[in-house]
Amino acid sequence: MTQMKRFWISAIAMFLLLSATWIIALKQQLGSPTASSRWVYDAYQNKIHAARQANGPRVLVVAGSNAMFGIDSGMLENFWQRPVVNLSVNAGLGLPYILNVSRHVARPGDTILMPMEYALYLDEGKANSQIIDYVMARDLDYWRSLSRLQQLQFAAGLGADRLLNGLRHLPDGPVTSGTYGAHHLDARGDQTHTSATDRTAGDIAAVAATKPWDYGHRAATETGGWQLLATYAQWAKSNHICIIAVPTVLLHHAKYDIDLEDQLFYKNLPQRMSALGIEYLGRPQDFMYPANWFFDTDHHLQDWARQKHTAALIQLLRARPADHCGL
Secondary structure: OOHHHHHHHHHHHHHHHHHHHHHHHHHHHOOOOOHHHHHHHHHHHHHHHHHHHOOOOOEEEOOOHHHHHHOOHHHHHHHHOOOEEEOOOOHHHOHHHHHHHHHHHOOOOOEEEEOOOHHHHOOOOOOOHHHHHHHHHHOHHHHHHOOHHHHHHHHHOOOHHHHHHHHHOOOOOOOOOOOOOHHHEOOOOOEOOOOHHHOOHHHHHHHHOOOOOOHHHHHHHOOOOHHHHHHHHHHHHHOOOEEEEOOOOEEOOOHHHHOHHHHHHHHHHHHHHHHOOOEEOOOHHHHEEOHHHEOOOOOOEOHHHHHHHHHHHHHHHHHOOOOOOOO
């Protein structure tokens, strides 16, 4: 056997060994809980349970954490006279997953109130570290629903630290401290403990450090989640579920008023959503608030500001003519 032939045999054997090791390590990740995914899991368990306990037509709030902090579901419940459950948890999970959760929870006759973060409209569905961590640790049904290519993309995005955490199989106790988790959710799924006195120096500094987003520029250059939303609208219509989109909570920056791409994005968003078959109420610029309204990020309101924001949304909803939603 020549030296070159021995080299290639050794190289192929090493490749096969590494591939087998990677596949075994990957399989060990599936269903192996991680501490980093626990708070989201706890929050979803709380919210999904509340939704399933509610009888009759319901209103489900579907978005990321801006709505968990920014929507007062009790105020909406009093206005609509029907159960309201806040299903919003974390925009970092991405548009495909957030819409998937709502599909599994919603029933015919429900209304979905959708105050989605602007980043979600631009989400092309690429897997990031948060959704990879969460799905592989906590949602194997969603994992099995992915195509082989999508599963490979998840596996390719699995960082070394996350891989090791999945192999460690550490104890999986509930989150009982910190800002995020089911321990700070009320019976409708809204975030609690968000008063001015609950803020830490770190929370205040985080809000002060926020910078404007480039949503306008991204909308002009990225394909975004528009097709996902169009498909979602068709699903809702065929299942007799009403969707009402409204502006998200966002800390105001002067850039949003003077940048031409930003102006076009926010101005055109209601019309663009309507073209997809989703009703959009209000003007995004009217729901951009000063820094002193926010708790710990530029999307999370303090409790008193949440009530002001929800009251403004109710004014939009009150002015809206009745239709197939039955509201």
